[in-house]
Amino acid sequence: MKRRWIVLLTGAVALVGLATLAHSGTRECGFIDTALSLSGCTGSRIIAGVSTLGSTLARDGDGYLVVLGSEYSERPGSRDYRVTSNIVRIDWLEGREVERVSFPSFGRLDQMQLSPDGDTIAVTCNTIYVCDLLSSTERSDARYPTQFALLNRDGSIAWHASVPSDDARPNSEGRAFDLAFTQDGQAIVAGPMAFASDDGARISGTRPVPLSANATIDATDHIQLAGADQMLDLPEHYVPFNRLQSTLSPDGARLATLSRRFAGEGLPRAILQIWNVETGALLVRHEIDTDLSPALAWQSDGEAVFVATSVGVVPGAATQLRRYGVEARP
Numbered sequence: 087m088k089r090r091w092i093v094l095l096t097g098a099v100a101l102v103g104l105a106t107l108a109h110s111g112t113r114e115c116g117f118i119d120t121a122l123s124l125s126g127c128t129g130s131r132i133i134a135g136v137s138t139l140g141s142t143l144a145r146d147g148d149g150y151l152v153v154l155g156s157e158y159s160e161r162p163g164s165r166d167y168r169v170t171s172n173i174v175r176i177d178w179l180e181g182r183e184v185e186r187v188s189f190p191s192f193g194r195l196d197q198m199q200l201s202p203d204g205d206t207i208a209v210t211c212n213t214i215y216v217c218d219l220l221s222s223t224e225r226s227d228a229r230y231p232t233q234f235a236l237l238n239r240d241g242s243i244a245w246h247a248s249v250p251s252d253d254a255r256p257n258s259e260g261r262a263f264d265l266a267f268t269q270d271g272q273a274i275v276a277g278p279m280a281f282a283s284d285d286g287a288r289i290s291g292t293r294p295v296p297l298s299a300n301a302t303i304d305a306t307d308h309i310q311l312a313g314a315d316q317m318l319d320l321p322e323h324y325v326p327f328n329r330l331q332s333t334l335s336p337d338g339a340r341l342a343t344l345s346r347r348f349a350g351e352g353l354p355r356a357i358l359q360i361w362n363v364e365t366g367a368l369l370v371r372h373e374i375d376t377d378l379s380p381a382l383a384w385q386s387d388g389e390a391v392f393v394a395t396s397v398g399v400v401p402g403a404a405t406q407l408r409r410y411g412v413e414a415r416p
Contacts, residue, residue: 114127114374114375114376115127115129115130115376115406115408123411125372125374125375126358126370126372126410126411127372127408127409127410128390128409128410128411129178129408129409130406130407130408130409131176131178131181131406131407132404132405132406132407133153133155133174133176133404133405133406133407134404135155135157135170135172135188135404136153136154136155136156136157136172136174136404136405137155137156137157137158137397137398137399137400137403137404137405138155138156138194138379138397138398138399139153139154139155139379139380139381139394139396139397139405140194140195140196140197140198140212140379140380140381141196141197141198141300141302141331141380141381141382142154142155142195142196142197142198142209142381143198143381143382143383143392143393143394143407144198144199144200144300144383145383145384145385145386146175146200146204147202147203147204148204149386150175150176150177150178150184151175151176151178151383151392151407152173152174152175152176152198152200153173153174153176153381153394153405153407154171154172154173154174154195154198154207154209155171155172155405156169156170156171156172156191156194156399157169157170157171157172157188157403158399158400158401158402158403159401159402160401167399167401169190169191170188170189170190170191171188171189171190171191171192171195171241172186172187172188173185173186173187173207173241174186174187176407178385178392178409187239187240187241188241189240189241189242192211192217192218192219192235193211193215193216193217193218193219194211194212194215194216194217195209195210195211195212195217196209196210196211196212196215196260196261197209197210197234197261197264197265199265199266199267199274199298199300200267201267201271201283202267202269202270202271203271205238205239206236206237206238206239206244206283207236207237207239208234208235208236208237208265208267208274209234209235209237209265210232210233210234210261210265210276211232211233211234212259212260212261213232213251213256213260213261213262214256214259214260215260217233219233219234219235219243219246231248231249231250231251232248232249232251232254232256232261232262232263232276232277233246233247233248234246234247234248234249234265234274234276235247236274236283236286244286245285245286246286247276247281247286247288249262249263249276249277249278249279253277253278253279254276254277254278254279257304257328257329258328259327259328259329261302261329262277263276263277263278264296264298264300264301264302265298266296266297266298267283267296267297267298268280268294268295268296268297269295269297271283272284272294273289273294275293275294275295275296278293279293280293280294299333299334299336299384300331300332300333300382300383301332301333302329302330302331302332302380303329303330303332303343304328304329304330305318305329305330306318306320306326306328306330307320307326309330309332309343309361311341311361311363311366312362312363312364312365312366313366314366316361316366316368318330318343318345318357318359319371320345320357321352321354323350323351323352324347324350324352324354325347325348325349325350326345326346326347326348327345327346327347327348327380328348329380330343330344330345331343331344331346331380331382332344332382333382333383333384333391334363334384335384335388335412336384336386336387336388337388338363339362339363339364340360340361340362340363340369340388340412341360341361341363342358342359342360342361342382342384342391342412343358343359343361344356344357344358344359344378344380344382344393345357345359346377346378346380346396347377353373353375354373354374354375355374355375355376355377355378356373356374356376356377356378356393357371357372357373357374358371358372358374358391358393358410359371359372360391360412369412369413369414370411370412370413370414372410374393376395376396377395377396378393378394378395378396379393379394379395379396379397379405381393381394385409388412389411389412389413390409390410390411390412391409391410391412392407392408392409392410393407393408393410394406394407394408395408
């Protein structure tokens with residue numbers, strides 16, 4: 087009898103294990119879903135110690151993914167968390183971290199742009215969240231500014247500056263402009279202003295032309311592309327964020343857009359679409375059942391797009407990077 091119970095118990099445990107494995111494998115971006123590309127997700131990686139991402143995912147000149155986020159940990163005897171910023175470079179194909187740089191957090195960073203040579207990183211704060219790139223006196227003098235800074239590769243501040251709200255008013259999501267380098271990397275364009283990359287000096291005269299594959303579009307249900315309105319075909323009761331994330335493919339022929347659900351119950355939580363820039367035709371549409379951050383980047387060969395899950399202020403939290411195909415599925 088005892089042996090029979092052991093056999094039955096072992097069988098029950100095995101069934102539970104198989105059920106758990108099947109559930110984890112078939113869920114969105116699980117290994118079965120990925121292998122069969124059921125949802126369009128073709129791969130994922132968990133990045134430890136990185137959460138509360140903004141538009142802080144990029145691709146460097148070596149083809150590595152670069153992600154910037156915050157790491158939260160308990161502070162004994164305090165309700166406040168200890169916050170560290172992490173910049174992680176990832177070799178996606180080999181599934182490994184190439185480099186991780188940690189430094190004391192300045193607050194929740196909203197945007198990240200890599201310089202053309204990859205040696206420095208430009209970042210901005212979001213005006214809604216606490217961020218301390220500037221001193222309190224500098225923030226007061228600048229009249230509620232958008233703070234931004236140029237970081238060295240080790241995370242230290244090379245220089246910082248600000249753009250007053252009178253010159254670039256933040257939208258309802260706390261962003262006043264899209265940050266960008268110029269093509270030669272000699273200047274950083276911040277809304278109506280430009281600053282020299284080497285020392286942060288304000289550049290007068292004609293504003294240099296910014297160069298960036300990423301941009302936010304003031305749109306909720308359609309975009310302007312190829313000289314016409316292209317409808318996003320959002321589901322009923324889907325209330326999106328007011329700003330649509332977008333990024334151009336490496337060859338400039340396709341545009342990826344990411345609409346994220348701001349409010350409302352139900353699925354999907356985000357919609358990723360790939361468009362033909364010349365014709366405006368919709369090439370691929372992925373409806374995603376997981377809340378995503380505004381992070382968005384192309385793979386270096388243009389064969390996939392990367393997104394990141396939305397993770398809040400939680401000690402020990404990690405972010406899942408996901409890769410989605412850009413070819414129509416049969």
